[in-house]
Amino acid sequence: MQTEEEILKIKKVKNTAVRTVVLRHLLSQEKAQSLKDIENALVYTDRSSIFRTLKTFEKKKVIHSIEDGSGMTKYAVCAEGCNCDPKDLHYHFYCTNCEKTFCLFDVTIPNIQLPNNFKLQQANLVVKGLCDNCNK
């Protein structure tokens, strides 16, 4: 596992106090975090600073965003070597019981066959159901 500093260095994002603490928080959570989640966790950091940090991180591919249908965009740290292009595609799982959203890095995505002459760029693939913890 890389440290915050290493990740920021690799992704060419200048290290600042807010960025370090936001990234550290994201790394410490198993579920993808919304702006509100982060705001609640980092009570001394302003929402707009967190927001802009997330935008910066996303542009520099430190994190990726997930639209899970909850109405709040969620963010998760990219896997090592991720470039956020089709080869990095993975499902996201939203548990309808515990309401956690997380990346399913270990599930391979079948090749997506598109109609003739369509070009795949990215995808937002959210699978919903019960996670192992809640499916008992």
Add this chain to the structure above:
Amino acid sequence: MQTEEEILKIKKVKNTAVRTVVLRHLLSQEKAQSLKDIENALVYTDRSSIFRTLKTFEKKKVIHSIEDGSGMTKYAVCAEGCNCDPKDLHYHFYCTNCEKTFCLFDVTIPNIQLPNNFKLQQANLVVKGLCDNCNK
């Protein structure tokens, strides 16, 4: 192609003026429509009436909603016989150029393999890229 009246009858939704015109509009469009889209098209119908109509339609499975990441929920008429359960799953395509979102009914969805003990209930699968019209 079924008429609005037939669809509403089959799905057990009472036919009203607003419902007929909203459904007719949805049927007439090739791309999935946002609340705003419909509002702009039906200038004499109130937004909240359209909104409540969409909610009713969704509950009664006349339409399904799509989170394409644009920030606005889109709606499309369900295919005949659709029950909005896993067997009715299909990809949605969002063209990053013309910004149309639509159902890919003809592309079969590969079986989604989840980790042990996860249970699939639904999914929101949005594929992004260039549609055939824009990929030239």
Add this chain to the structure above:
DNA sequence: TAATCTTTGCAATCGGGTTGCACCAAAAAC
């Protein structure tokens, strides 16, 4: 040091979505 660029915090704003309420029309009860 002085000038310049970037980051941060605060407050205000935007916009999609949602709701309370009064009115009205259709359906049900009488």
Add this chain to the structure above:
DNA sequence: GTTTTTGGTGCAACCCGATTGCAAAGATTA
């Protein structure tokens, strides 16, 4: 056929997540 009940509609207000303008603080460069 008239009254009562139920449900749909329009209007205005509101909620809340996201976004932005601006000035202060901090970092970088000349």
